[in-house]
Amino acid sequence: METIDAKGKSSREINREIRRLMEQGSRQIRVLSPRALHNLAVGIVEPVEIAFEGSVGSYCGGMVDGPSIRIQGSAGWGLAECMMSGSFVVEGNAGSSVAASIRGGTVVVHGNAAARAGIAMKGGLLVIEGDCGYMAGFMMQKGTLIVCGNSADALADSMYEGTVYLGGEARSLGNDTNVSEPDEQDWSFLRRTLARHGISADRPFKKIVAGRRLWNFEKQEFGLWKEVL
Amino acid sequence: MCGLVGYLNKRNRAEPLGEILYQMTSGLCRRGPDSAGVALYGKPQPGRLRVRVKLGEQGDFQQEAVRLVEAISKITNVHASKTINEYQTLAVDAVDPIVLERQIERMSSHFEVISLGSRLDIIKQVGSPEDLNATYPFRSFAGTHGIGHTRMSTESRVDLSHSQPFWAHGIADLATAHNGHITNYHKLRRQYEQHGMHFYTENDSEIIGKYLALKLSEGMTFEQALKASLQDFDGSYTYLAATANSLAYVKDPFGFKPLHVVECDDFVALATEEVATRTWVDSGYVSREAGSDEIAIWDLNEVSAPTKSE
Numbered sequence: 043m044e045t046i047d048a049k050g051k052s053s054r055e056i057n058r059e060i061r062r063l064m065e066q067g068s069r070q071i072r073v074l075s076p077r078a079l080h081n082l083a084v085g086i087v088e089p090v091e092i093a094f095e096g097s098v099g100s101y102c103g104g105m106v107d108g109p110s111i112r113i114q115g116s117a118g119w120g121l122a123e124c125m126m127s128g129s130f131v132v133e134g135n136a137g138s139s140v141a142a143s144i145r146g147g148t149v150v151v152h153g154n155a156a157a158r159a160g161i162a163m164k165g166g167l168l169v170i171e172g173d174c175g176y177m178a179g180f181m182m183q184k185g186t187l188i189v190c191g192n193s194a195d196a197l198a199d200s201m202y203e204g205t206v207y208l209g210g211e212a213r214s215l216g217n218d219t220n221v222s223e224p225d226e227q228d229w230s231f232l233r234r235t236l237a238r239h240g241i242s243a244d245r246p247f248k249k250i251v252a253g254r255r256l257w258n259f260e261k262q263e264f265g266l267w268k269e270v271l
Numbered sequence: 272m273c274g275l276v277g278y279l280n281k282r283n284r285a286e287p288l289g290e291i292l293y294q295m296t297s298g299l300c301r302r303g304p305d306s307a308g309v310a311l312y313g314k315p316q317p318g319r320l321r322v323r324v325k326l327g328e329q330g331d332f333q334q335e336a337v338r339l340v341e342a343i344s345k346i347t348n349v350h351a352s353k354t355i356n357e358y359q360t361l362a363v364d365a366v367d368p369i370v371l372e373r374q375i376e377r378m379s380s381h382f383e384v385i386s387l388g389s390r391l392d393i394i395k396q397v398g399s400p401e402d403l404n405a406t407y408p409f410r411s412f413a414g415t416h417g418i419g420h421t422r423m424s425t426e427s428r429v430d431l432s433h434s435q436p437f438w439a440h441g442i443a444d445l446a447t448a449h450n451g452h453i454t455n456y457h458k459l460r461r462q463y464e465q466h467g468m469h470f471y472t473e474n475d476s477e478i479i480g481k482y483l484a485l486k487l488s489e490g491m492t493f494e495q496a497l498k499a500s501l502q503d504f505d506g507s508y509t510y511l512a513a514t515a516n517s518l519a520y521v522k523d524p525f526g527f528k529p530l531h532v533v534e535c536d537d538f539v540a541l542a543t544e545e546v547a548t549r550t551w552v553d554s555g556y557v558s559r560e561a562g563s564d565e566i567a568i569w570d571l572n573e574v575s576a577p578t579k580s581e
Binding site for chain 2: 078097
């Protein structure tokens with residue numbers, strides 16, 4: 043385990059230090075006092091473990107492929123944006139657009155997530171132990187979003203594919219959603235997945251998928267389209 | 272893209288407010304290199320008003336200051352008066368803010384009241400928070416609450432008048448700072464101008480204070496006015512508003528602009544990015560992002576939970 047003391051260092055200096063340690067063969071790195079700086083650990087394409095002992099700012103771990111990143115604090119906007127594979131654990135809260143457009147990998151937020159969590163996900167898994175903000179799962183194309191707490195307005199709006207599980211109440215659902223009771227296979231997935239992160243699955247989960255009415259334009263359903271657009 | 276910060280001591284204690292706002296705005300200055308400003312709420316002076324006036328863009332400010340004091344002396348007593356660059360700071364016996372402002376502006380078209388109130392001082396200029404403190408040292412200022420702003424101009428001029436925070440005009444001690452873009456600004460401004468309201472800048476953020484002042488004068492409470500603004504403003508906005516004894520935020524229904532909230536037993540700190548509060552103090556709290564379509568108000572002695580618009 044190598045340690046970087048980020049005190050007094052800029053984002054660029056911290057990122058260079060991480061890369062220097064990786065080149066030397068380090069596979070476990072911890073970063074002290076990241077002070078919510080932006081763009082930390084972006085573009086890492088190796089299976090390295092990084093622990094930030096404190097909050098990170100916006101766009102932490104964007105466009106990564108393979109690392110395991112733990113944040114012992116909160117994260118700003120766009121955490122793990124466009125991740126291909128890897129895993130993120132946030133012990134605090136996440137800002138807007140957490141896991142936006144991820145293609146694979148896992149993001150777990152133990153606190154709450156702000157607006158547009160999991161927007162345009164193209165794969166992967168996003169777990170939010172607390173509540174999620176406005177328009178979570180908007181235009182999701184693939185992958186799974188599990189919200190254990192409550193949702194703000196417009197949950198799962200205009201999804202193509204993918205699945206959203208909601209453990210609490212939604213202030214409102216988005217356009218074109220189909221809500222059902224999870225079947226035995228869903229429950230087994232939820233229990234297995236949440237247990238892995240120490241989260242109880244003992245909640246009245248609902249399963250939400252695309253209603254598929256927006257997949258093709260139907261003249262008879264012009265009202266629905268007018269609402270969406 | 273601007274930066275906002277706010278701070279309030281929930282136990283109504285005076286704090287090193289200037290230093291706190293300086294640290295937090297410095298942490299955000301990459302979000303706004305054009306200008307910096309702070310609205311500070313100090314010890315109330317019963318029966319007195321603190322007034323800050325911009326004397327103009329250039330010229331003999333000392334001479335202008337003499338004219339200003341003469342004009343004010345006709346309607347109230349001037350107890351203190353000091354000139355720093357284009358700023359004139361005054362302490363006067365309390366009079367109706369509207370009457371006082373009219374008297375000042377009647378004297379010269381260059382005069383602009385930057386702030387007015389029993390507790391409020393707004394200090395702002397082009398440049399960084401560091402430059403601001405070099406010109407108008409405010410780091411040693413003690414107070415209970417305040418807001419700060421770092422500006423990156425997108426639409427209007429970069430000068431002192433267009434910098435933030437804005438005093439709301441017409442109502443003592445009401446100040447606002449805004450991050451975003453009010454897209455129905457021109458429509459609202461036209462309506463307000465038809466009712467005789469005067470605008471000092473081309474900055475869309477100026478409309479927020481004007482809006483709140485209007486709603487308060489129509490009889491709404493501060494909370495009602497903030498909530499109503501969620502319906503009446505279009506576009507992207509997170510704004511902070513402060514009065515003589517409270518601090519509030521409003522975040523638009525789409526959550527276009529970030530705002531981090533740190534709440535402890537003793538204080539609440541608000542900032543566009545967590546890096547601002549971490550620059551000031553880096554331990555002992557958890558930061559969360561404010562919800563969309565949400566307002567929250569903290570009074571110096573009483574706290575209300577965040578509420579959604581109806």
